[in-house]
Amino acid sequence: MGLDSPALRTAAFAYVRRCADARGGTITRAELEAFTFAGVQVKLIAQMQGINNPKVLDACISVVSSPTGPYEDEAVSDGVWDYAYEGKTPGRTNIRLRRAMELGLPIIFLEKVRDGIYIPYTDVVVVGDRPQDLRFELALGDVSQLGNPADDTPVERAYREVVVEQRLHQPKFRARVLTAYETQCTVCHFRHAELLDAAHILGDRHERGDATVTNGMAMCKIHHAAYDRNFLGVTADYEIRINSDLLAEKDGPMLRYGLQAMHGQQIIVPRRKAEQPDKDRLAERFAQFSAT
Structure with missing residues (x-):
């Protein structure tokens, strides 16, 4: 051979x-x-x-x-x-x-x-x-x-769409976002790539929910899940807010240090201005958070 x-x-x-x-x-x-x-x-x-x-x-x-x-x-x-x-x-x-x-x-x-x-x-x-x-x-x-x-x-069209989404679009979006954020969570600085996601600011079904770096933020899986479920929000001024009900809860150290302690802190943003989160998208997404 x-x-x-x-x-x-x-x-x-x-x-x-x-x-x-x-x-x-x-x-x-x-x-x-x-x-x-x-x-x-x-x-x-x-x-x-x-x-x-x-x-x-x-x-x-x-x-x-x-x-x-x-x-x-x-x-x-x-x-x-x-x-x-x-x-x-x-x-x-x-x-x-x-x-x-x-x-x-x-x-x-x-x-x-x-x-x-x-x-x-x-x-x-x-x-x-x-x-x-x-x-x-x-x-x-x-x-x-x-x-x-x-x-x-x-059938072929559906197959093509699934394959391309899984092998092209999702990996490219994640790679570009994590590169912009230097492989760290925008909320807590966590740096293990295997546990980091590229979180959409506006979802991919939104008319402005395209897979661009400015419509994404690097987040660890805990903070990504919290963001998607409106337990955590980010203002247009890059400030972290935690849902008021969650702030009032008493639980273990994960809630206290992983979420509640983040309230009022600033997120980490990419060094390149062209890769920083789009403020208009953040404002629209934060309005959804505030309405919950």
Whole structure:
């Protein structure tokens, strides 16, 4: 068995998922460069290029898409991307990505969030190559066999929506929010990513409940549940309020220190102003809290 085998790719994908789970949905360049298989280091990201072709493998293992990069990659539908060639010719780099398609080998799609930080999607397949456009077509493995979304049956459409929500939208929202909040609860500073959520300010069914960082806050599971159930509110001035009935209750240390002690405190906000909670959304959400 050669080094480039289904076992290697399965191990690489499992490693990437473990790293991302521990960081709240993102993975670092250092982690991507540290993967080993059968005692051999196999870097899961290229040093300078978007298409990663380790010498020990037969085909590409991963690609990077960067909003600030020189190539115009784009999502053409949920879970499907147009990925630009490197350069203007087939070239050695592009040939190895085409080889992954020919061999039916899945790859890792890395969406750059910040320098050295990426949102990873595993089990992505190369479903098309358009040399005339200098483009590859990549898709989440779960939806790669469904074809054009416009041709979906009702069952296929429902399946696609569930898969894309679970594998694309929810992980991306959580990863971006937790990155903005430096992997800590906005209420209590708790820092274990495995127990942190991205809480919507306005729910995803609301007309302004889109999955953007400014419509989210990083919260530990206790405070997220309290926020969703209006035991805890956040004003447009970033002040924490606790439901008056809950303030009057007497219980154990969790209630006293985990909730009641938070009343009147300021939440932690991202350092970047563009990522801080939208005050209009907070005001609307706080009105719901006040009405309970």
